[in-house]
Structure formats: structure tokens, C-alpha cells
Amino acid sequence: MTAHPDRHAGSAVTEITSREPIFPDLREAWRHRQLAVMLAQRNLKVRYKQTILGSAWIVLQPLLLTGMLTLVLGAVLSVPSGGLPYALFAFTGTALWTAFNRVVTDTGISLASSSNVILKVYFPRVLVPAAALLTAVVDFLPVYAMLILATLAYGRFPGWPILLSPAFVFLALVMAFAVGLWVTMLDAIYRDMRLIVPSILQLVFFVSPVMYAETAVPARWQMLYHLNPLVGLLEGFRWSFVAGSPPPGFISIVWCVGLSIAMLLAGLSVFARLERFAVDRI
Amino acid sequence: MTEYAIEADALGKRYLLGEDASRTRVRQAMQALLPRWRSAELQDLWALRNASFAVESGEAVGIIGRNGAGKSTLLKLLSRITVPTEGRARVRGRVGTLLEVGTGFHPELTGRDNIYLSGTILGMTYREVATKFDEIVAFSEIEKFIDTPVKRYSSGMYVRLAFAVAAFLDPEILIVDEVLAVGDASFQRKSLGRLNDAARREGRTVLFVSHNLQAIRTFCRRVLVLDHGSLVFDGPVDEGIERYMRAVPGLIDLHKSGLKDRLNRTSGVVRFTAITALDQTGRATWRFQSGDTVRLRFSYEVLEPVRDLGFLLMLRAAMDGQQITTIREPLSERPQAVGQTGTFELVLPNIPLRPCEVSIYAALGYVDCRAFYDVIDANVDLPLLVIGSDTIDTYARQGLVSLEYRVQPVQPAAQVQA
Numbered sequence: 069m070t071a072h073p074d075r076h077a078g079s080a081v082t083e084i085t086s087r088e089p090i091f092p093d094l095r096e097a098w099r100h101r102q103l104a105v106m107l108a109q110r111n112l113k114v115r116y117k118q119t120i121l122g123s124a125w126i127v128l129q130p131l132l133l134t135g136m137l138t139l140v141l142g143a144v145l146s147v148p149s150g151g152l153p154y155a156l157f158a159f160t161g162t163a164l165w166t167a168f169n170r171v172v173t174d175t176g177i178s179l180a181s182s183s184n185v186i187l188k189v190y191f192p193r194v195l196v197p198a199a200a201l202l203t204a205v206v207d208f209l210p211v212y213a214m215l216i217l218a219t220l221a222y223g224r225f226p227g228w229p230i231l232l233s234p235a236f237v238f239l240a241l242v243m244a245f246a247v248g249l250w251v252t253m254l255d256a257i258y259r260d261m262r263l264i265v266p267s268i269l270q271l272v273f274f275v276s277p278v279m280y281a282e283t284a285v286p287a288r289w290q291m292l293y294h295l296n297p298l299v300g301l302l303e304g305f306r307w308s309f310v311a312g313s314p315p316p317g318f319i320s321i322v323w324c325v326g327l328s329i330a331m332l333l334a335g336l337s338v339f340a341r342l343e344r345f346a347v348d349r350i
Numbered sequence: 351m352t353e354y355a356i357e358a359d360a361l362g363k364r365y366l367l368g369e370d371a372s373r374t375r376v377r378q379a380m381q382a383l384l385p386r387w388r389s390a391e392l393q394d395l396w397a398l399r400n401a402s403f404a405v406e407s408g409e410a411v412g413i414i415g416r417n418g419a420g421k422s423t424l425l426k427l428l429s430r431i432t433v434p435t436e437g438r439a440r441v442r443g444r445v446g447t448l449l450e451v452g453t454g455f456h457p458e459l460t461g462r463d464n465i466y467l468s469g470t471i472l473g474m475t476y477r478e479v480a481t482k483f484d485e486i487v488a489f490s491e492i493e494k495f496i497d498t499p500v501k502r503y504s505s506g507m508y509v510r511l512a513f514a515v516a517a518f519l520d521p522e523i524l525i526v527d528e529v530l531a532v533g534d535a536s537f538q539r540k541s542l543g544r545l546n547d548a549a550r551r552e553g554r555t556v557l558f559v560s561h562n563l564q565a566i567r568t569f570c571r572r573v574l575v576l577d578h579g580s581l582v583f584d585g586p587v588d589e590g591i592e593r594y595m596r597a598v599p600g601l602i603d604l605h606k607s608g609l610k611d612r613l614n615r616t617s618g619v620v621r622f623t624a625i626t627a628l629d630q631t632g633r634a635t636w637r638f639q640s641g642d643t644v645r646l647r648f649s650y651e652v653l654e655p656v657r658d659l660g661f662l663l664m665l666r667a668a669m670d671g672q673q674i675t676t677i678r679e680p681l682s683e684r685p686q687a688v689g690q691t692g693t694f695e696l697v698l699p700n701i702p703l704r705p706c707e708v709s710i711y712a713a714l715g716y717v718d719c720r721a722f723y724d725v726i727d728a729n730v731d732l733p734l735l736v737i738g739s740d741t742i743d744t745y746a747r748q749g750l751v752s753l754e755y756r757v758q759p760v761q762p763a764a765q766v767q768a
Contacts, residue, residue, distance in 0.1 A: 079443035079522055084361075084427065086434050106470040110456055110463075117458045185471055188453045190430035190445070344433040348365065 092340040097192040107182075107199030111174075112206060126207045127214050130162040137162065137279045150281035152310055156222050160306045161278035163211050164237065167204055168244045168298070169269055174200040175248025176265055179256050179346060186347060193343050194336070197252055201245045208237060219310055226311045233308035240301050243328045249335030256346035277302050300324040353442065355407040355523055355555040356428060360437035362399040363423050397423040400437070401581045403574060407442070407522070410549035410556040412566035412587065414594050415576035417607070417731040421559045422527055424576065425449065428557065429525045443522030443555070446473055450527075452512030457501035461492060461511055464500055468515045482518045490514035509537060517544045523555045524548055538671050545569065561728040563591050564669035564707050598733040600634025601626045607730050619654035620686065620714045620723040627735060628695075640705065640739045640752065644698040650714055650724075652690040658683050658717035663696060667750055668707035668734050674750055680717045701737065702752045708735040 116123050134155060141147040142154030149157035175197040179186065182196050219225050255261035276298040285293045293299055300320035306313040398420035405411055413421050426432045428439060429447040454471035455464050465486055469479035479486075487493055490511040492503075500508055526545065546569045549556040560566055566573060566587060573590035575583035575597075583593045604622045612618060627636050628645040638644055646663070659681040665674040681694065710732050715722035726732055 082430070082441045082445075084430060084434060084439040084441060086436055086438075102476045103470050106467050106476070110459065110467055113463065114456060114458045185454050187431060188449045189447045189472060191471065191473070347432055 088344070089340045090337055092194045092336050092343075093192065094194075097194050097198070100192050100195055103191055104195040104199045104202055107196065108202035108206065111199065111203040123210075127210050130159065130166045130211055131214070133162040133166065134159040141279050147279065148281045148284050150283060150306075150313060152224070152306075152313055153222050156218055156224060156310055157281070157306070158279055159218055160215065160309050161276075161302055163208075163215055164240055164302060164305050165273060165276065165278045165298075167208050167211070167237070168240050169273075170207065171201055171204045171241055171244035172248045172251065172269060173265065174204065175245055176251030176255055177262055178248070179252045180259075180262075193347070194339060197245065197248055197339070200248065201241060204241060204244075208241075212237075215309060222310075224311045226307070226309055229308040229315075231308075233305060236301055236305040236308060239324055239328050240298070240305070242332055243297060243301075243324075246328070246331035246335035249339045253338055253342040253346055257342070257349055272296070272298065294320050294323070297324045297327045353407060354404045354440070355409070355442050356403075356405040356439065356557070358404070358428070358437070358439040359402050361401045361424070361427055361434050361439055362436040363397045363420075363427060363432065364435040365395050365397050396579050398427070398576075398579045401576075402437075403581065403584050405555060405557070407555050408553040409572065410558065410570045412570035412573040412590075413557060413559045413576065414561075414563065414566065414573060414590065416598075418578075419576040420579040421576055422449070423579075424574075425525050425527050425557065425559060441523065444473065444520075445523045445525060446516075446519040446521030448472075448516050448519075448524070448526045451509050451516070453516075455500060455508075455512060458499055460499055461487075461490075461496040461503070464511070465515055468512065469518075472516065472519055473521065474519065478520070486514045486518050489517060506537070513537070513541055513544075517541075521554070523557070525557045527559045528561065542568070542670070561709075561731075561734075562668055563594075563734060564667075567591065568669075595637065595733070595736060598636055600636075602732060604726060604730065609730075611729050612724055612726065616713075616722050616725050618724055620650055620652050620656055620659065622648060622712065622714065622724050622726050623651050623691070624649040625710075625712070625726070625732065636733045637736045637738060638701065640703060640737055640741070641700050644701045644735065646696045646698070646710070647693060648696070648712065649693040650691065652686045652688055655685060655688055656723065657685045659686055660715050660717040660719045661694070661696075662713040662715065662719045662722070664711040665735075666709045666711060668709045668728075671709075672750070674703070674708065678719050681714075683717055702754070703737045704749055704752055705739045706737050706750060708737060710735065 137158040138155045178200045303316040454468040626647045663677045711727040713722040713725045
């Protein structure tokens with residue numbers, strides 16, 4: 069009885085059921101990728117509103133941490149830095165660490181902090197943590213530029229290995245994203261998560277070679293120590309950035325890559341399973 | 351043959367009520383240790399159960415029911431915001447969901463940024479927003495402030511911009527919840543007009559939840575009536591509204607109804623506890639004939655001491671929010687003690703309203719009504735006063751009020767000299 073052509077002709081059919089997916093619909097998410105970009109843009113635009121230094125904080129945070137470490141550990145305590153200038157050693161470490169830390173934290177609270185939108189309209193939920201990841205990638209670019217300047221300033225430009233450095237950043241962010249997916253799901257259900265996570269991250273900070281060289285760890289603990297994927301990543305990242313740092317062990321790189329992929333798949337799967345449950349709880 | 355746009359098959363949604371389920375065990379342990387430890391009982395609530403229906407493409411379907419009947423749950427299930435506990439549904443085509451005005455708006459961002467952000471969140475592509483950008487701005491009438499952060503907007507500007515974004519969505523299925531309850535009368539007219547276009551001229555499939563029965567009547571031919579999570583009626587609009595009205599209780603108990611909503615707006619130190627509409631004979635009803643005497647009986651309770659008490663009643667045409675009349679009445683010049691309760695009746699003799707639906711807005715406040723303690727309206731589920739008429743006068747449905755008038759013959763001699 070309507071005079072209009074059927075608007076729905078040929079439209080895709082969406083099945084709404086109580087079935088639990090075991091993996092997020094990544095094709096659907098990809099179709100909506102612009103939304104992740106928009107959300108990331110929003111994060112970037114909003115974050116430093118009403119601060120004086122604005123986006124300079126992105127570089128200032130790792131620089132401040134580097135400054136403190138250099139002063140206390142490098143100058144006063146003479147902590148080993150694997151033969152590199154301590155400031156450069158610490159800067160490479162804190163740069164990667166800050167990015168890792170931020171991705172875990174931001175993706176971790178992303179779902180709960182977007183609850184106002186999530187409860188009002190549907191879109192592939194995985195785009196919310198994805199936007200947090202994207203934000204962190206953009207955040208890393210100026211830090212990256214600063215790192216290159218620093219290696220040049222110290223006359224430690226590594227040459228070709230620098231081409232591999234993005235791969236290490238990528239691995240670190242993927243791993244952080246995977247952890248963040250777990251956190252965001254658990255956080256939506258138990259708000260305790262956001263209180264525990266900073267402490268856990270602090271622990272990880274201490275058992276990773278951010279402020280001391282891995283050679284400081286006694287030989288009998290080295291195996292165990294290298295189970296922490298950040299150890300291999302930081303080694304690799306330093307090697308790709310600073311001439312004179314030792315290359316990472318092959319096994320530890322394989323371990324990092326394998327673990328990143330496994331954690332990402334597991335994280336996405338957990339996200340897909342719990343997403344619907346979490347939405348009712350936030 | 352028209353295919354279905356929406357097919358719902360025994361849809362059901364269960365929510366866990368009460369506090370955090372994750373705390374149940376802790377609570378149980380605490381209760382065992384300390385008998386006086388009080389906690390909310392944890393229970394299931396079927397917000398919706400066994401809802402089956404089908405909507406043809408191009409159909410506009412209204413959904414009515416009292417607060418908590420499951421209307422919003424149904425919309426959330428069909429728009430995939432939440433997932434059913436049981437049953438299934440098939441939805442064919444792109445769905446646009448408008449459950450609130452300004453989804454995704456960020457106060458720190460400018461109007462321009464928010465148009466892009468909200469548009470993308472609501473399902474448009476960046477390119478679509480860019481193409482429609484000028485139209486959206488024009489529709490919102492806030493050109494001058496487009497590069498101002500929306501936190502500096504007046505609430506009217508905010509609502510206009512937010513609605514403008516939504517108005518340019520291009521979904522095959524539009525799911526709309528009570529968004530039109532915000533804004534002033536002219537905004538409501540505009541947004542209803544837009545919705546009407548979407549349903550009638552553009553042939554979109556529309557699911558529309560509203561307390562505005564007149565609006566539902568205007569652009570839906572079919573209505574679903576929900577009651578306590580069940581679909582109790584599916585059919586022609588007039589019959590459905592009739593059924594819904596019949597189910598409205600004569601006495602509205604306001605102890606719990608919409609308390610959160612009320613406390614958001616006002617202090618709640620004095621609260622309405624009940625409202626009833628009575629006819630001349632004292633029978634509770636919300637339906638009257640033009641010319642009937644309408645008695646509105648209000649009960650209230652004082653929860654914190656106040657120095658005086660006043661009452662305000664506003665009657666509005668449900669269709670477009672136009673004010674019919676406002677009544678302000680002091681109840682007491684003297685301080686009111688905690689625990690004091692009262693009941694009063696407002697009598698409107700021979701109500702001169704033409705057939706229409708009247709929404710009630712009632713408030714308790716200072717004796718001079720400068721500030722309010724409690725406000726109740728459709729948001730807390732107050733029913734509408736339905737005014738009908740037996741007269742065969744076709745003009746009786748035009749206009750809101752019948753003024754008293756008479757026609758008198760004028761003798762030629764009495765004519766005014768030119």
C-alpha cells in the first residue's frame with residue numbers, strides 16, 4: 069500500500085539472537101573503521117583541553133620520567149645501562165614503556181567510559197578499544213621523532229636496524245591492546261580492575277629492562293626474566309634505535325611475536341564473548 | 351510482495367536487578383555475619399518476554415505502554431544495543447537508532463566536530479556527513495556558533511543541533527524513543543514533522559515509542575501495546591490506544607514512580623505521593639467529555655521541613671506541547687513539618703476543552719512557585735487526560751477550547767453610525 073519502492077530491497081539481513089559469538093565480526097568492524105578514526109580524533113582533541121602545555125605532554129611524560137631516572141639511577145646509583153649513555157638508555161625504555169602503559173590503561177577503561185554512547189546506539193563495540201589503540205599510535209609519533217633526534221645528538225644513530233623499530237613498537241602496542249581488551253571486559257564487570265591495573269603495571273615496570281639493563285639480572289633468573297615479553301621487546305627496540313646495544317635473542321623475539329598473536333586472539337575472543345554481558349552491566 | 355523489515359520471534363530479555371551481581375557472595379557472607387546488614391535482594395526481571403511480531407517495510411509502528419512495560423528494551427534489542435536472553439529477530443536493512451538527542455556529543459568539541467562525531471556514531475559515513483553538512487547546519491539554525499564548543503550552547507541550541515544531525519540519517523529502519531519529549535513546542539512540532547516525513551513521504555520503516563498518543567495517532571496506523579514486559583496488543587492505532595487507556599489505573603501511586611527522574615530535576619523535599627482524576631460522581635477516570643467537571647486529586651508528603659507550600663499545575667496539549675493554561679495556588683503560608691501529609695483537590699468545572707489529549711505538569715514548591723520541590727509529568731508516567739465529545743459538530747475537533755459565546759440580533763437602529 070505504500071507508493072514507495074521497497075527501501076529494503078537487497079538490504080543485508082541482521083540476525084539478532086542470544087548466540088554467543090566466539091570472535092568479533094572483524095569484517096563488520098572494518099566497514100565501520102571511520103568511526104574508530106573519529107573516536108580517536110575526539111580523544112586527541114579533548115584530552116589536552118584546558119591544559120597550558122597541550123599536546124606537548126605526549127613528549128613531556130617520557131622525558132620527565134627519563135630525567136628522573138637519569139638523575140637518580142644513572143647519576144647517583146650508577147645502575148648498569150649496557151654500555152649506553154644512561155639518559156639515552158632510559159629514554160628508549162620509557163618511550164616504549166609509556167606507550168605500552170597508556171594503551172593498557174586507555175583500552176582498559178574505554179568501554180566503561182564510553183557507556184553513554186554504547187547504551188544508546190549500536191556499532192561494533194571493538195571499535196572503542198581500537199580507537200584507544202589508534203590514539204596511542206598517533207601519540208607515539210612525536211615521541212618517535214624525539215627518539216631519533218636523541219640518538220643523533222648522542223652520535224648513536226643505528227643505521228639500518230632503525231627500519232625494524234616500528235615492528236617492535238607495533239608488537240608492544242598489540243600486546244598492550246590485547247591486555248587492554250581483557251581489562252576492559254573485566255572492568256565493565258568488576259570495577260576493581262581499574263584499581264588493580266596500575267599496581268600490576270607498576271610491577272611489570274620493575275621486572276622490565278626500562279631503567280636498568282637486563283644484564284643486571286643474575287644468570288639463573290634470566291630464563292624466567294625473559295618470559296616477560298617486554299624484555300625481548302625492549303631489547304629489540306633499543307637495538308633498533310641505539311648503535312651499540314646488543315641484538316635481541318632470536319628465541320626471545322619468536323616468543324614475543326607468538327605471545328602477542330596468541331594474546332590478541334584470546335583478547336578479541338574474550339571481548340566478543342563478554343561484550344554483550346558487559347553492556348548490560350556498565 | 352512486501353517483505354518484512356523486522357521479524358521478532360519470541361524475543362525476551364532478562365535483567366539482573368538489584369546491586370552488583372559480583373557482590374552477591376560478599377553480601378551473603380555479610381548478611382550471615384551481621385543480621386542487620388541490609389541489602390537489596392537480587393532478583394531477575396524479565397523486561398520483555400515472548401514478544402513476536404512482524405513489521406512490513408515502509409510501515410510506521412507506534413509502541414506504547416507505561417514506564418517499565420518493556421518499550422525501551424524492545425527498541426534496544428532491535429537496534430542491537432543489547433542482546434536477547436531468548437528468542438530471535440531478523441532485521442533487514444540499515445538501522446538508525448535515536449534513543450536520545452545528542453548521542454556521542456562531547457561538550458568540549460565545537461558544533462562542527464560534534465556533527466561529524468555524532469553523525470558517524472549514529473551510522474553515517476564521513477562522506478555522508480560532509481555532503482549533508484550545510485543542510486544540517488541550516489536545519490539547526492545555529493550557523494553563527496558552529497565553531498563554538500557545545501558546552502557554551504544554550505540547551506535549546508544544543509537540542510536543535512543534536513536533532514539536526516539525527517534528522518539527516520538515512521537508514522531504512524528508524525527506531526525512535528521519546529526523543530521528542532525535549533525542547534520547546536516549536537522544536538517538538540519541527541521534529542514531529544521530520545519524523546512524519548521519514549515515515550510518510552520517504553517510506554522508511556519507523557518504530558516509534560512515545561507518550562504522545564496524538565503523535566502516534568498522526569503517523570502510525572498500527573500500534574504495539576506493551577504491559578509488564580508482554581506484548582498485549584498489536585493492531586490498529588485507535589483500538590490500541592483505547593486498550594492502553596483502559597489499562598491505566600485510576601489512582602497513580604507516585605511513591606516510586608519516576609523518583610529518579612524527579613530527583614534529578616528537583617530536591618524532592620516535599621513529594622507527590624498519588625494523583626487521581628475523578629469525575630463528578632467521584633469515579634476515578636482519565637476520560638472525560640467536553641463540558642464535564644474534572645477533579646484532580648493530589649496527595650503529598652513532607653520529607654524535610656519547608657517554610658511554606660505552593661502548587662502549580664500546567665495543562666498542555668499532548669500533541670504539540672502547547673500550553674492550555676497554568677494555575678498557581680498557595681497551599682500553605684505556614685511551615686510544614688516532616689512527616690506531614692496532605693490531599694487536595696483541584697476542581698475544573700465544566701471543562702471547556704475540545705476533544706484532545708491533555709498532558710499534566712504538576713509541581714509542589716515555594717508558596718510563590720519560585721522554586722519547586724517536586725515535579726511530575728509524562729516522564730513519571732502520568733496518564734493523559736482524554737477529552738472526548740459526543741457532539742456531531744465537525745468543528746468541535748478544531749481548536750483547543752470552547753469559549754463561551756452567544757449570538758444576538760442587532761436592530762438596524764442600534765447600528766453604529768458610520
